[in-house]
Amino acid sequence: MRIEVEPRSGFCFGVENAISIAEQALLRGETVYSLGSIVHNEQEVERLVRLGLVTIDHKRLRELKNCRVLVRAHGEPPSTYITAAENNIEIIEATCPIVKRLQERIYKAGNETGEKMSQIVIFGKQGHAEVIGLLGQTRGKGILVSETTDIDVIDFNKPVTLYSQTTSSREKYHEIYLAIARGYKKLGKDPDTMIRLHKTICGQVADREPALLKFADSHDVIIFVSGKESSNGNMLFEACRSVNSESYMISAPAEIEGKWFEGKESVGISGATSTPKWLINDARKRIEEITDAGDRANR
Numbered sequence: 001m002r003i004e005v006e007p008r009s010g011f012c013f014g015v016e017n018a019i020s021i022a023e024q025a026l027l028r029g030e031t032v033y034s035l036g037s038i039v040h041n042e043q044e045v046e047r048l049v050r051l052g053l054v055t056i057d058h059k060r061l062r063e064l065k066n067c068r069v070l071v072r073a074h075g076e077p078p079s080t081y082i083t084a085a086e087n088n089i090e091i092i093e094a095t096c097p098i099v100k101r102l103q104e105r106i107y108k109a110g111n112e113t114g115e116k117m118s119q120i121v122i123f124g125k126q127g128h129a130e131v132i133g134l135l136g137q138t139r140g141k142g143i144l145v146s147e148t149t150d151i152d153v154i155d156f157n158k159p160v161t162l163y164s165q166t167t168s169s170r171e172k173y174h175e176i177y178l179a180i181a182r183g184y185k186k187l188g189k190d191p192d193t194m195i196r197l198h199k200t201i202c203g204q205v206a207d208r209e210p211a212l213l214k215f216a217d218s219h220d221v222i223i224f225v226s227g228k229e230s231s232n233g234n235m236l237f238e239a240c241r242s243v244n245s246e247s248y249m250i251s252a253p254a255e256i257e258g259k260w261f262e263g264k265e266s267v268g269i270s271g272a273t274s275t276p277k278w279l280i281n282d283a284r285k286r287i288e289e290i291t292d293a294g295d296r297a298n299r
């Protein structure tokens, strides 16, 4: 059995950065609270819990006082920082710098007044932590669009400034742009002057997809290692499945089944941007054990 790990698999820069900040904070030996799960990967979270990380939600944040709370790579809205200041909570800032920059751009756009003032439209997944953080920068003025059918709330007499969640699909973002452009055309307005399009999808996810499609197509079986909650994990797994029907998503090596490799010659392993390299290596070891046992039985 030929086993290959996709070279680009493993944490993206933002998640790696957040985990390293958490590890450094935990070295001081005090409890560190993470507001929301630090990474959409149960195994990696368990490893950090063993080092002393405690995951909390926003309700718990409001109850805590005089402690340290880590803001994960997805970022948070301004209201979180206000709560922290009121409760004497020290924020450990681990927002991905790319997300931070996007928050700042949206905040600035929300300050525009007069003729320049336009509707701030954010394309993203409802309820996603990053999206909540981005919408929070607009002081209640942002419009969330998750599907082309959501664009009805836009006022096509006014301009639009369009942003996307960093982990969205480029294809879908383009579809949203086209749908909004059609809305302006219907009123005889020029979309080029009415829409200010910001290309805010992160290359760490989007650029992986084309390479992953080729990789998935070049193997008999694909094992995709990802937490079930990971947006980019689900998106990248669907990309694998679109070219290789023998693609399996697992969150732990123990889920790998021997029958998936019967009569197969090659297996490719990949994972989400929230999947640690060590977990991918563990998946590889498990496949080696299973297929080696199978190979020996066939000798």
Ligand code: SF4
Pocket: 012, 013, 014, 015, 073, 074, 096, 097, 098, 099, 166, 167, 202, 203, 204, 205, 273
């Ligand atoms: S996907 Fe990109 S923007 Fe999101 S955390 Fe990773 S590096 Fe940052």
